[in-house]
Amino acid sequence: MKKILTLFAVVGLIVFSSCEGPEGPPGAPGEPGPLAEVFQVKGVNFTSDNNYNPIIPLDPAIFASDMVLVYRQDGTDAGAPVWKMTPELYYLPDGTLDFGYNSNFTARDVSIYMDGNDLGSVLSAFRLNQTFRIVIIPGYLSGTAKSVNKTDFSDYKSVIAKYGIDESKIKELKVK
Template structure:
């Protein structure tokens, strides 16, 4: 009798674990990747070399945030460098660099270095940044083989279908 009950239990587990119900309706599409641009960013002692950029909508913990600084133009098109971006002295020590962090509502772009006041004004004043927010569901798993070269701004916007002509302008806090 115990063998028959065990057999029924095993068959029941197999039957119920392999059942699939009908698919439900497709869900609403999630938010798309977005690009925000902020012009006229100044790194000074007044803002502790750390300007804050408020963003709307909120950034979720699963989102990927990428920051690019415009480093001149080539052939009439802007050249974008990804942060962190570091500059070294001839002896190999760090001169200065740009880095960032973010919260749910803002992105903080800051300069690191030993003597930031001595950094040429062309690197401290009137800078333009682009902030790319990629929702977590778009980035896939860590094993994904179709990830773009994140250091290449143009590869990122192509991969995530971002319309570069619809960049949203934001201001420094």
């Protein structure tokens, strides 16, 4: 009886381990899915008229699985823009919050807003004519939690490099 069981085990092992063969024909070519995109919006103003909360409409729609990153241009370095990721906070000398930029999004727009105690007193250099970049990364590109944790999303250049974004294809948007 032991010999028969051993024979079945060996035959089963050979049969299952040799299930390799030529691959079937390739499937029909398809369109690649959406890639990570960057949108830029210039001339963003934070005023009491818009409740310090300009809305930027987006097309195409953002899916629930997408990652949306918002960066504000904070000057230039050797002619290249310097980008800071939101939330971006500024503090008073005593350590209390002076003001900050934050963002959230829906399926059709991104809201970039200022937080603070007296936003009307924030220097106009921080409130008027701001430039933002909105990076949308489809959920399937962000991969596993391990790969997301290895990405420094606060570094705009790292994000652009990781997701192969062509900065010459940045789309311009208007504030609502």
